[in-house]
Amino acid sequence: MTRPRPLVPREDPADSVRVVGEFGVIARVLARAGAAPAAEVGPGDDAAVLRTPDGRVVATTDVLVEGRHFRRDWSSAEDIGHKAAAANLADVAAMGGVTTALLVGLACPPDTSTAWLEGVATGLAEECAPLGAAVVGGDTVSAAPDSGAVVLSVTALGDLGGRVPVLRSGARPGDVLALAGRLGWSACGLAVLRRGFTSPVAAVAAHRRPAPPYAAGPAAADAGATAMCDVSDGLLADAGHLAHDSGVVVDLDRTALVQATLEPPGPLQQVAAALGGDPLAWVLTGGEDHALIATFPPDAALPDGWTTIGAVREAPEGPAVLVEGEPGEIVAEALGAEGTGHVHFR
């Protein structure tokens, strides 16, 4: 991603963090946090205390950096809150759990407007609320002296409700690979924004606020999923993690994948046509939609929202992701994909 143009006026606004102070910011942000039914002790003490009726807690952390994972001129504060929460909620869902609480670490330049931070808090709260989760704690500090960028670190805690956690390592030859959720929409929206456009609105909105299929995670666990992960780095990359950890080959069925992700035709075809690309490239390599992929025993009935897109095979020559027998990266490159997975360091 290119370096962000500064968006908010960078002279200290009257409601800047520097003016309002740490505790003022926390008070304003917490007013937007909502309440977590699972919290015995909520925000404002040394730590939160969360009920874990299952006797276990699912825990995951994601870090979003301004200029790497979001731009303030491309996404509203609310969008960024939604996106930061979604990345974590999807990770919990990918274990078969439901998020019950978030903790938020925030490093922001002192000239950051508290209204912007309130917007982030609102987005976090809105994304969590349908699951019954809320922000229960956090820390707000000043960004590095040399940096004008916000760093947002979100930790999600979740409950398994008695389910066995679904790992990446449980896929077995003969299983089917299934998909829940969208692929390629966020990458398509990013391509649109990069070129200075803001439509098709559906693609741009998908980039700003992913819509992961949270309920599909626990449903897959209940249906006997043998392995599961969320697609944050791109289908080929994340199916690769699953293949690697399970010691199997994942073979994608191109027809089924196209049917599951590109039919009926929509914004991906529209943008690909305008830019002269193939929408399947985004489906294979686009990250950040936070779809879920899972493997199921061949006789399992797939829960609602899940569609078969491939099969799991033995890996005599080592783990790999294939598209109908061909190495996935070669297929993606032939389609014009810019990379075969989300690259974090560049």
Place this chain on the structure above:
Amino acid sequence: MTRPRPLVPREDPADSVRVVGEFGVIARVLARAGAAPAAEVGPGDDAAVLRTPDGRVVATTDVLVEGRHFRRDWSSAEDIGHKAAAANLADVAAMGGVTTALLVGLACPPDTSTAWLEGVATGLAEECAPLGAAVVGGDTVSAAPDSGAVVLSVTALGDLGGRVPVLRSGARPGDVLALAGRLGWSACGLAVLRRGFTSPVAAVAAHRRPAPPYAAGPAAADAGATAMCDVSDGLLADAGHLAHDSGVVVDLDRTALVQATLEPPGPLQQVAAALGGDPLAWVLTGGEDHALIATFPPDAALPDGWTTIGAVREAPEGPAVLVEGEPGEIVAEALGAEGTGHVHFR
């Protein structure tokens, strides 16, 4: 804190994050992570799963920013790991809990040496290990394009072992205020480093690696502590949070405080004499030692490691922290304190 001089050679070392890549970094760092007995699922999947035998989990997050909370030329990577863990472990202890696991979010410039990151991981692991805790998950991303600073966000999860969590809001008039741990040592060590010195070693070491009295937290809860918090912002500031949340006046006994913190004489007196200050200023306002303060009913037997340093009184004119009847800030200013609490935004 002044802007850090760049320490590590900023041309890409052969083991830089950019060269090794995200997954290489994660593998190397995890090799240092140790194992958490409470982890049913450890690092490497979408999320960790942690056993919570108490039916609740304590959760807290702290963010450390290079140039604000640490400098690479003043602290080794291991020191920074120790310090980041300590801030969180002390927060869990201040609720009456014991940390069982950490999650770590890391934003670092691509030229960061993985050896340095391994050092941070080693420090985190070493600080956790005596409690039986370890890093169970995290996220590693590239710092903002404009920033050469590392941002470290640590979330600690802990177990209450059936104890009632000790809040900041439970202090009652008639309670005694007690202290466990050191005060002023980190601030004294920082004053030494700021002036370009590296001794007295004990003070500098205290700044680099705080030594919070973790066991004193659960012990205080067992002994019936009515309120508790850790001293991360300075005694006056954190006693102020306790006074405010409890609606009481906290009155510090100067003689008892001096006895508890400055006797027998040590590095604080030595450095204060050299710089022409009063060591009690550091005791009152120095943060980051992560001592614990707690209030106990007047008839409670204080557990080992706890010393009475004041009393809780009614607050007819509102919550306040006094030093023998005088406003704490006025006393601190008279002693030459540079500020009456850790200021995060500047």
